[in-house]
Amino acid sequence: MKSIWSQLCFFWMVVQAVFAQTTPASLPQTQHKFVVIAHRGNHQHVPENTLASYEDAIKAGTDYVEIDLRTSKDGVLMIHHDATVDRMTDGKGLVKDLTWAELSALNIKKNQPSDAHSYRIPTFKEVLKLCKGRIHIYLDFKEADVAQTWQEIQAEGMEKQVVVYINKIPQYKQWRSIAPQIPLMTSLTEAINTPEKLGFFLGQAKLEVLDNISDQGMLEVAHRNGIAVWLDVQNPSEGPEMWQSALQKGVDGVQTDHPEDLVKYLNENKLREGIRNNNAAVLAAKPSYRAFKDIAYGEAPGKDNLLDAYFPENHNAQTKVVVYIHGGSWSRGDKSEFPEPLIQKLVGEKGYALVSINYRLVKDGKNRFPAQIEDVKKAISFITDKAKRYQYNGKEFAIIGASAGAHLALLYAYGHDQAKQVKTVLDLWGPTDLSDKSVRADGSDANNTVINFLGEADPKAQICLDASPAYHLTKETGVPTLIFHGGEDPLVHVSQAQNLHKKLDSLGIVNHLEIYTKEKHGMSADAAVDVFAKMVEWLEKYYPAVQKQ
Incomplete structure (x- = not known):
């Protein structure tokens, strides 16, 4: 799960200099209006954040795969959710303290003892090659260099297949400066909890996607500002009831731990285009x-x-x-x-x-x-x-x-x-x-x-x-x-x-x-x-x- 954007700190006096952007970036084109995001890949049967989990997400028919970007000791961009390798591998230590060779040599723990395959931590380049032309990437930007990341995205021709989730304000400024065409996403702080406050915020920060907005009024403010809303539904009780609840809210997509089951549910119920709640009270147009x-x-x-x-x-x-x-x-x-x-x-x-x-x-x-x-x-x-x-x-x-x-x-x-x-x-x-x-x-x-x-x-x-x-x-x-x-x-x-x-x-x-x-x-x-x-x-x-x- 992503952390709340609690690090965001900007000075009101210079807010336009920090956040100014006249033309919003465009989200990657998807076959369906309602997007399904495979959280760390399709990891029900194979380990999370592996090439195998991403391949399974592609086969399941999802629109995005969510990946977590970090950097090795010797500057190689690697995919791993945790700051350490302790939980997921047979190794110990921080990702940033291990070289690419050391990280690549680690064995990722299997979901099932009967699984005869071996898994390792992939590089960002490997993931880009796997996903190109097949699935979009939801890039949770943990710890990495923006210029290097953008260079690798360009090298694989993936400029129109990536959305970046940002965790800190320096990341925002760097992405907008280095790659303004990349769409950005974040979470709201707890203090931004009303439609009015969200309206103030969106007048300052130019984003393409927000997550985890469930209040109807706030959702309408986001949509009025041309911003997509994707909910996280992954948790132990995830299932059809939760999926239907998210759809009824009128959101534009969800991030799930069960992408294969969710896609099947959407297809069977003819819901791949989502449900926009047209009966909800629509906020008035901005006063002129x-x-x-x-x-x-x-x-x-x-x-x-x-x-x-x-x-x-x-x-x-x-x-x-x-x-x-x-x-x-x-x-x-x-x-x-x-x-x-x-x-x-x-x-x-x-x-x-x-x-x-x-x-x-x-x-x-x-x-x-x-x-x-x-x-x-x-x-x-x-x-x-x-x-x-x-x-x-x-x-x-x-x-x-x-x-x-x-x-x-x-x-x-x-x-x-x-x-x-x-x-x-x-x-x-x-x-x-x-x-x-x-x-x-x-x-x-x-x-x-x-x-x-x-x-x-x-x-x-x-x-x-x-x-x-x-x-x-x-x-x-x-x-x-x-x-x-x-x-x-x-x-x-x-x-x-x-x-x-x-x-x-x-x-x-x-x-x-x-x-x-x-x-x-x-x-x-x-x-x-x-x-x-x-x-x-x-x-x-x-x-x-x-x-x-």
């Missing part, structure tokens, strides 16, 4: 919105003074605006980082207008603070001035910021919003006190980043106070504030969020602090979907959108 890109709000060169605006259908003079400020240590990043699923949610569904802004970035000692906050003021003024012309409410705003962008959002709200237009601010792991030397150790990334931003090394300097949102916060300037932070953030210490929370409390200003104890700077997939949901809830409470006409 209008996007206007690269609008100039200032005169800085390049993209520094550009913004993107997103408007709901039928927006009017009462449509409220949410402003987003990107992160990137004040020296990188872009307005395009705002996740598309959150645009769909806030703009297409809830009816807000959204504006995502760029600002001058520190480069080669130029554009240091206060250039960034000056640009935020310019952008807010521009948005205010254009309200009547473009039909939205330009008198009040909510501001969301991530990392450096959260710093600017807080600083503007507490220190530069002379017109009192900001009604709430959402802080995603932003620094709040640049004068706090206790979280700026000499030589640390945090200290170097602040020095580069301000051009001043002394935390006691006036510019550090001027640039710190916490020093501008008073009972008169404070607004409802939602704070998210990682408990193990190595760049912006969690005490920055905790101290801001305490000061807001002391001033009687509505606020809420969410600390994700195991997260670092940014959020993992599990935390990100929770952050998204809580952001929407907060906005609806403290900055409710006008109902769409």
